[in-house]
Amino acid sequence: MLKLSIKAIQKRLLIIWFSILIVLALLPSSFMRETPLQFSLTIVLFFCYIVVFWISKRKWKPYQFELATVLLGTMSLFKGMFAGGEGFGMMLPLAVFIGFYIEGRRALAYASFFGTCTTLFLYCYDILTLPHIVPFILTYIGCYIGARGYRIQNEAYKTNQAHLKELQQAHTELQEAHSQLQEAALHSLQVAVLEERTRIARDIHDALGHSLTSLIVQLHALKYMLQDGPEHAQEAVRNMLSVAKQSLDEIRTSVHTLAMDKTSLGLTPLRALLSQAQKHTGIKMELLSSELDIPLSQELTITFYRILQEAVTNTLRHSNAKEIQVLIEQRENSLFLSIQDDGDITPQDQIKPGFGLTGIAERIKQLNGTLSYFAKEPHGFRLDVTLPLEHLEKEGGMRT
Structure with missing residues (x-):
């Protein structure tokens, strides 16, 4: 049993409905002007078009589309020349078939060939006069362009859907990578x-x-x-x-x-980070706080740890600092973090935010905090972070 998606059925029904409208406009005229045998041939040809339109596009191979085009076009021309001139009207659904199913420039070649043949036969056999041939040609061209436009729109839709699926997959992968990064940061912190x-x-x-x-x-x-x-x-x-x-x-x-004890958070991992960095770099690093420890949630501890890690990395990369000083204190309505060094930068130097500072700013923004940084007198760099106490209390990371 053929399993079709609703979308695929809707697309083919639209094409078939369009073709039926064209053919139904011709059947009454064929019935009135043709003999029973000729009209029977018209009905057979009509159902041939219905069949080729109904078969799923995925069931066709490229050469089969062209073979069907040649057969249907030849049968329509033969019907028009030898079994009633009304058969030339069947060239209109052929134009729809060519526009929708044939690839690239070959579609234009087939449409031009059968359109030219039909025009010549109509004119040479005096089936239609020139004033009536022109509307027929315009209708034929309109059918081809309409079907071609629908095909292009359909392909664009499929491309957009594929891109959307790729973006969704990339977004999912980024979320997974972010989660893994958070877990890695927590593991590193622990x-x-x-x-x-x-x-x-x-x-x-x-x-x-x-x-x-x-x-x-x-x-x-x-x-x-x-x-x-x-x-x-x-x-x-x-x-x-x-x-x-x-x-x-x-x-x-x-x-x-x-x-x-592997579970403690708060200021302990920050002191550990500074201690390890000092051991490996020789730069004096100290953490100052009015309290021995400030209980923080896992999220906030990771955030402070990454900010401090990024700040220390920037100092090592971009300055010749000999000392890094970190101050953390709990104020009335906020938690304040200040990181400063005695590097080479001066107030006259322009500070261009790089990837590190941008990453810190994004972390602070997610917690509804504020970030400021500047070159201090006479030289050195300072970075200040303030997080609202209301957010910290909601996170369950602070106890006052």
């Missing part, structure tokens, strides 16, 4: 936090842990040295030894918890 916490835990363990261990060893030695001393001195040593052991156990527990 790795940075984990590395920073591990470093802090190692430093605490190596410094304070070793010191307490040494203290415990010395207290043990002191305990044996005071075995024959006053009772209260031995008691004091036992108490100090107990406190030192308890402190060492607590530090080890805290260090283990600190090293294993």
